[in-house]
Amino acid sequence: MRPKLKTAALLCAVTLSTQAFSQAPDPINVVTSAVPFLRISPDARSGGMGDMGIATSPDANSPYWNLAKTPFAKSKSGVSLTYTPWLKDLGVNDVFLASLAGYHQLDDQSAISASLRYFNLGSIQFTDFSGNNISTGKPTELSVDFGYSRKISTKLGLGVALRYINSNLTRGYAATNGVTYKAGSSVAGDISLYYDNTKENGEGFRAGLALSNLGGKIGYTNDALQKDYIPANFGIGFTYTSAFDDVSKLTYGIEINKLMVPTPPLATTDPSVDSAKLVEYRSKGVVNSWFSSFGDAGGFKKELAEYQFGLGAEYSYADQFFVRGGYFYEDKTKGNRKFFTAGVGIKYNVFGLNFSYLIPSGNGVNRNPLSNTLRFSLVFDFDGDTK
DSSP states (O other): OHHHHTHHHHHHHGGGSOOOOTTOSSOOOOOOOSOGGGGSOOSHHHHTTTSOOSSSOOOTTHHHHOGGGGGGOSSSEEEEEEEEEOSGGGTOOSOEEEEEEEEEESSSSEEEEEEEEEEEOOOEEEEOTTOOEEEEEOOEEEEEEEEEEEESSSSEEEEEEEEEEEEETTTTOOOBTTBOOOOEEEEEEEEEEEEEEEOTTSOEEEEEEEEEEEEOOBOSSSOGGGOBOOOOEEEEEEEEEEEOSSSEEEEEEEEEEEEOSOOOOOOOSOHHHHHHHHHHHHHSOHHHHHHHTTSOSSSHHHHHTTEEEEEEEEEEETTTEEEEEEEEEOOTTTTOOEEEEEEEEEEETTEEEEEEEEOOOOOGGGSOTTTTOEEEEEEEEESTTTO
């Protein structure tokens, strides 16, 4: 029955990969994990910049991307609330991601932060292998984290966070065939660095590095061999801001991400070989899986294909009006997500509003299921003038 129980997870996972092409010269071999909602861009600013947020200027959403940014923020405190309807282009009306983040600077050198992500997968009909209806459930997933960051020099910051993850995909599903299903949970941590070499007017270079979701596997039964990897991730980003005059600035940059999750084995014509490879894949230790993920794809070309790239830009006028754009790229053998994004923002006093839009791409069966995705963020910055 377990494959049927993963319907909810697949609903989320399908949004993180697009149509596979059978004529591709290389086999499709997507690196997958449990709780893929942790890979969804959780705020509208980054959503408008090609899902780029590791090395952008600090804001209230920094806890999602790079905790080390928060001591460099201009405001002493900040809070952000974002709502993202999910899969609207597929006619789904009850799936959404809601997120809440905030930080507070303890002094000029350090800050604390927290964030919450809540993913509602709507109403799902559970069936058995014969297609008979069993029950209806409303799966949900969430993560809560707390972090601390500190400047270790005038230009360099360090951040650490601890995260609790809960994935209740079996809500409303009864035990069958002697197997009891439960909500999965895990604990993970983030480590991040941020380098800020900008001038007083904001012009200059920024860089960031983030290791996120470093934690144990997650399972939905008491069978230890059936636990899945969570989306541990290596990310690095670079941005540069050019100031045209006293009020106009343009920030542009690139971000590179790599899932620190083992590459799943490709199927062969020998069931016994496939079974042995699958057991080896699932039994790999967590720490070992992080390091081995950088060299288990089957060659340099396939390993390079597992890296995702985001390009983004943001034009700001008087730090009050913002126009954003971006592009996200993922290799066709590893999910084939390719899309352009756009966004706008406005800030007045302590209040800010950001909006992002994922531009439609593809047609028919090749249409990107994330097309027309919208994100709305409310941002509040406090005590910016007194710092």
